Amino acid sequence: MKEIITGEKTVYDGKILSLKLYDVLAKGIPAKREIVRKGGAVAIVPVTGDGRIVMVRQFRLAADEELLEIPAGLMDPGEEPLESAKRELREETGFTAEKWTHITEFYPSAGFTDEYIHIFMAENLTPGETDFDETEDLVTEIYSLDDLINMICSGEIHDGKTVCGISLAKVLR
Amino acid sequence: MKEIITGEKTVYDGKILSLKLYDVLAKGIPAKREIVRKGGAVAIVPVTGDGRIVMVRQFRLAADEELLEIPAGLMDPGEEPLESAKRELREETGFTAEKWTHITEFYPSAGFTDEYIHIFMAENLTPGETDFDETEDLVTEIYSLDDLINMICSGEIHDGKTVCGISLAKVLR
Numbered sequence: 001m002k003e004i005i006t007g008e009k010t011v012y013d014g015k016i017l018s019l020k021l022y023d024v025l026a027k028g029i030p031a032k033r034e035i036v037r038k039g040g041a042v043a044i045v046p047v048t049g050d051g052r053i054v055m056v057r058q059f060r061l062a063a064d065e066e067l068l069e070i071p072a073g074l075m076d077p078g079e080e081p082l083e084s085a086k087r088e089l090r091e092e093t094g095f096t097a098e099k100w101t102h103i104t105e106f107y108p109s110a111g112f113t114d115e116y117i118h119i120f121m122a123e124n125l126t127p128g129e130t131d132f133d134e135t136e137d138l139v140t141e142i143y144s145l146d147d148l149i150n151m152i153c154s155g156e157i158h159d160g161k162t163v164c165g166i167s168l169a170k171v172l173r
Numbered sequence: 174m175k176e177i178i179t180g181e182k183t184v185y186d187g188k189i190l191s192l193k194l195y196d197v198l199a200k201g202i203p204a205k206r207e208i209v210r211k212g213g214a215v216a217i218v219p220v221t222g223d224g225r226i227v228m229v230r231q232f233r234l235a236a237d238e239e240l241l242e243i244p245a246g247l248m249d250p251g252e253e254p255l256e257s258a259k260r261e262l263r264e265e266t267g268f269t270a271e272k273w274t275h276i277t278e279f280y281p282s283a284g285f286t287d288e289y290i291h292i293f294m295a296e297n298l299t300p301g302e303t304d305f306d307e308t309e310d311l312v313t314e315i316y317s318l319d320d321l322i323n324m325i326c327s328g329e330i331h332d333g334k335t336v337c338g339i340s341l342a343k344v345l346r
Contacts, residue, residue, distance in 0.1 A: 001232040011185045026308035059174040060283040108282040108333040110233040135199035160281040167340035
């Protein structure tokens with residue numbers, strides 16, 4: 001079933017992504033594939049002592065709107081996923097967590113990008129200071145899991161990793 | 174919280190995506206944003222009469238492996254999401270469905286792309302003939318919802334829209 005690469009070209013090599021064009025043979029037939037190469041990412045479902053979830057609201061240029069999301073971020077070079085997740089949770093929300101569980105990992109959009117994201121559940125939280133990047137602007141909000149499921153079904157939440165993390169957390173808890 | 178665009182450039186304009194570079198002011202500070210512009214997509218959770226789910230297995234060049242996914246595809250120009258979903262389910266699996274429910278919609282990776290995907294549940298299925306694109310190579314497989322949840326948690330399934338669709342289907346059923 002594998003496609004055979006017969007040619008490749010780098011169209012763009014940037015800060016967070018690069019764009020590659022491939023000539024392939026798919027079922028023996030020549031075809032073109034446009035692929036965005038990216039590093040890894042992490043996201044966290046932070047659960048408070050009373051079972052509620054810590055979310056962040058931020059502006060996303062790609063969507064041209066503010067999205068309500070679980071805390072997340074890009075892995076730094078050389079970082080392990082859990083290490084990135086601990087860093088991002090602290091930077092974006094101030095919380096640290098005693099108990100960490102890897103709940104799933106996936107390609108957000110395997111049709112065109114190799115971006116790969118690991119999702120963790122974080123429990124036994126302790127509040128602390130946030131540490132945003134200078135151009136980051138995030139607001140922390142806390143919701144019950146059932147309210148978040150309703151917001152996923154109504155379309156009020158429409159961020160993919162958040163739909164994954166919250167839905168799976170509801171299944172697992 | 175909104176970022177102000179002060180400049181933009183199209184780096185690449187291709188078949189399924191284009192790549193744009195933006196100069197923005199984020200919290201008043203100049204920054205660069207790399208954004209992939211894409212059309213819409215659909216995915217379907219097809220539920221059989223005995224509550225099992227129809228899946229497809231296919232090679233994904235971006236992941237360099239075969240992935241087990243819910244049926245999905247890109248929307249054609251001018252198509253409504255439900256129309257695309259009906260077409261993709263029939264083309265990829267041969268099934269048509271009497272009952273369609275929109276269960277969620279989201280940006281798979283809002284940090285860098287405006288790709289947007291609608292997920293439907295399809296019930297009361299009738300089998301029929303598949304109609305692949307000439308370079309598509311898909312195998313249909315049918316699993317119980319609980320087996321799929323286990324495969325999501327073990328990492329055997331690691332396709333984002335599939336994690337979303339299956340986890341949410343488990344919550345809703």
